[in-house]
Amino acid sequence: MALLGEPYLLTTYATPSQSTLKVPEGSQKAKLRSVYAACGRGAHGEDYTTLTVQGDGIHVLHLATMQPIISRTLGPSVFFVAPAATRFEGTETSTVYAVIHSDGTKKLETGRHVWIWKEDISRHSEGRPEPRKSVVFPRPVEALWIHPAVPCHLIAVSIFGDIMTMSEETQVVNWERPKKESGLARADNNSTRSFVFATEECLFLPHRWKAVKGVAILCFIQTTKYLQLQVKVVHPLGDVETATEHKMGLKDVADITCDSSGVITVLCATGEWEQFNLDDYGLNPTKTLHISSLPFNSDKNSISTQPSILSIGSSFILMARFEKASSRDVILLVWDVQYAVVIASQKVSLPSTLGLDADSLPTLELIRSTSQILLSVSPFVVAAGRDRTGDAVSSRSAVFIVPITIPASSSIALAMGKSIFTQKWLRTAHAPIWEDPGRRQVLRAVKVAQEKELPDSADLSFFTWIETETSRLEMLKSNAASNEGEDGAPANISKDMMNSVLQPSKQTDTPYSSKIVQYMIKNKAVSHDMVEGGLIPALRRRRDWDSIFLALRFVADLPENQIMQLLSDITQQHRSGSDVMMLGSDMPTLIDFLALLVNYRMSTSAACLALKTCLSDVRDLTSILDILNGWLLQWNESGSDLVGCTDEMTEDGETIILPRLDSITTFLQILLDAHFLTLLHHPPATELIRQMSRHLDRQLGVVDDLDRLHGVLEAFVRVHTLKAHSRVPKESSARKKRKKAIETTGLSIGMYQLEELTL
Numbered sequence: 001m002a003l004l005g006e007p008y009l010l011t012t013y014a015t016p017s018q019s020t021l022k023v024p025e026g027s028q029k030a031k032l033r034s035v036y037a038a039c040g041r042g043a044h045g046e047d048y049t050t051l052t053v054q055g056d057g058i059h060v061l062h063l064a065t066m067q068p069i070i071s072r073t074l075g076p077s078v079f080f081v082a083p084a085a086t087r088f089e090g091t092e093t094s095t096v097y098a099v100i101h102s103d104g105t106k107k108l109e110t111g112r113h114v115w116i117w118k119e120d121i122s123r124h125s126e127g128r129p130e131p132r133k134s135v136v137f138p139r140p141v142e143a144l145w146i147h148p149a150v151p152c153h154l155i156a157v158s159i160f161g162d163i164m165t166m167s168e169e170t171q172v173v174n175w176e177r178p179k180k181e182s183g184l185a186r187a188d189n190n191s192t193r194s195f196v197f198a199t200e201e202c203l204f205l206p207h208r209w210k211a212v213k214g215v216a217i218l219c220f221i222q223t224t225k226y227l228q229l230q231v232k233v234v235h236p237l238g239d240v241e242t243a244t245e246h247k248m249g250l251k252d253v254a255d256i257t258c259d260s261s262g263v264i265t266v267l268c269a270t271g272e273w274e275q276f277n278l279d280d281y282g283l284n285p286t287k288t289l290h291i292s293s294l295p296f297n298s299d300k301n302s303i304s305t306q307p308s309i310l311s312i313g314s315s316f317i318l319m320a321r322f323e324k325a326s327s328r329d330v331i332l333l334v335w336d337v338q339y340a341v342v343i344a345s346q347k348v349s350l351p352s353t354l355g356l357d358a359d360s361l362p363t364l365e366l367i368r369s370t371s372q373i374l375l376s377v378s379p380f381v382v383a384a385g386r387d388r389t390g391d392a393v394s395s396r397s398a399v400f401i402v403p404i405t406i407p408a409s410s411s412i413a414l415a416m417g418k419s420i421f422t423q424k425w426l427r428t429a430h431a432p433i434w435e436d437p438g439r440r441q442v443l444r445a446v447k448v449a450q451e452k453e454l455p456d457s458a459d460l461s462f463f464t465w466i467e468t469e470t471s472r473l474e475m476l477k478s479n480a481a482s483n484e485g486e487d488g489a490p491a492n493i494s495k496d497m498m499n500s501v502l503q504p505s506k507q508t509d510t511p512y513s514s515k516i517v518q519y520m521i522k523n524k525a526v527s528h529d530m531v532e533g534g535l536i537p538a539l540r541r542r543r544d545w546d547s548i549f550l551a552l553r554f555v556a557d558l559p560e561n562q563i564m565q566l567l568s569d570i571t572q573q574h575r576s577g578s579d580v581m582m583l584g585s586d587m588p589t590l591i592d593f594l595a596l597l598v599n600y601r602m603s604t605s606a607a608c609l610a611l612k613t614c615l616s617d618v619r620d621l622t623s624i625l626d627i628l629n630g631w632l633l634q635w636n637e638s639g640s641d642l643v644g645c646t647d648e649m650t651e652d653g654e655t656i657i658l659p660r661l662d663s664i665t666t667f668l669q670i671l672l673d674a675h676f677l678t679l680l681h682h683p684p685a686t687e688l689i690r691q692m693s694r695h696l697d698r699q700l701g702v703v704d705d706l707d708r709l710h711g712v713l714e715a716f717v718r719v720h721t722l723k724a725h726s727r728v729p730k731e732s733s734a735r736k737k738r739k740k741a742i743e744t745t746g747l748s749i750g751m752y753q754l755e756e757l758t759l
Helices: 121-126 419-425 437-451 455-478 491-502 514-522 535-542 545-554 560-576 590-599 604-614 618-637 661-680 683-707 710-724 733-745
Strands: 008-014 035-041 047-053 057-062 067-073 085-089 093-101 113-120 133-136 141-145 153-158 163-167 173-175 191-198 215-222 227-234 240-247 253-258 263-268 272-279 282-290 308-311 316-322 329-336 341-349 363-368 373-378 396-402 648-651 654-657
Touching (some): 008 047, 008 057, 035 396, 253 308, 263 308, 308 363, 437 455, 535 560, 545 590, 560 618, 604 661, 618 683, 661 683
Antiparallel strands (some): 153 163
């Protein structure tokens, strides 16, 4: 189970005012926190935190003992524009890096000066500070990173997403100059969030990047128009390369978190919690949650009341937020985003000694070390405020340690029983759906037309409303403040519309609008339980096989027993060769239906039980085995496709359906688990099983041979995949030459060389 204890105080610091801290004109005061916190590891795996305190200096604390080991006071003449970083060199020496602005800093160099000094931990108490050095970086620095995978380099990330590396020995700065074709709007008001992982741990990187043995940096750059993700790789010698770029199209981002598996979570200011999965084939959205009652500041330029989120392993996300916009109570929530439930919570009342103003709450930030989680409560450095009596208001920053225990992985058992408690933190995305009279009107018009057996009139009413609704939703989407989380096909109107069109309680020989049903299925607005008695039985009674085929492609929750019942009906017709059956002569062929069925994601145990129940005649099973054997034969005769799958093949002008090889073998295993003994006693089926065994043995041999060339041929496989799906963009000849040169360089495998000859 998950346990979240009450946080305990690590340290506090006074918050300086604008009058005491010499902040130059034109600096980004809205982003100037009074305390920055960053975590690192010592030479022997100890956890440390580096606290960068405005108007004070830099303090490094040992998290296990909660005692400071380094303190460097710099005074009010120096302020910090980014968190400092500390590198530990053994048990006695460390190097501190800090992005500063002082009296002698030129205006154009604001945010680019990095001070460097070494600290002798053993002599620190004797008061003998080492002399500092200063390095000017090419771009304003937003974050500093130190990682064991590149132990001799400091990594700096600019507000534009540029990656700069500095050698510890030579203190020479190397950086990847921005590409003009990236299309990124480079403005001073950009904000950047970055995350650093060792390339060997990154599941989202292709194999050739993992072999670099450096670090991968995920840079999220928020402009005024969109959010862009750049994945860059830093080599052990400090060289920087861009692996991939993705435009995410999100605005007003409150916080971002991710992990080395490629699971990205983005919390927007409108309350939408977007989740993405990054892999070597692209960035794919997976789920959207709608968080309720977020106490966001009405000023979009201020982030003082926005929540903080942190990935803490598996599908668990820790969120820190204020309970209300004017409350000093902080709520800590552990979310299991896989099941969209809160599995643990803790309420923290901030002490009155912090002197926080309820009208201007501080910023919350969660920071993770290898064994601890920190919560930073930090006001912003602003002009000295005054209370109602005219006295100056003094506030303090605080850093807490959050005790937490979570399971190694997510499970349904952990999520069970948590949905009721979670409802108070979620809002229904479609709550105001029936406030629009147009929706009620189109539903009424379609229902009346179906009762009068006028499907053409129902189609006209529905699709006219779709055009109007699409325009309205586009306007709402462009205005984030007016967006209430409505979609083009909300759940409640989808259910009523499907039941009005299909009319499952009435006789099946009446005409109905299949176009409406197919439109809603294609737009993934339909689930099986929306229709009384189930979607498949309703469509089966209507003999609407086109809609059934679409349901197998776009509806994810079809019951396995009803799918296998369809397979049984079609198999019986295939065996008998009769076109005069109960379900009509428009029933599809067995091979067409089976091609969709094997690609449909089903529960293995439920599918096996359904096959036992619905299919018992060995002749029907043999017909299915014959088709599966033919597909395996086609895979062998077509050669070894490096991609490992194809949707269809064209041979002599005739389209032959060929499902994925892994889908074929998965369904074959389910079939054999259900009826293996029955098939062994039927000679034709036994011969087919022997043939399929030989086909699979050959495929296994091909896989073993290709596995040796996995890394070398990966670039060609990706290009082949893009071409197969017609998604290869047109490139200029110069870009083609550069890309080909890079791919050719990557083909070197020691003393061997792979060459391509084009005749």
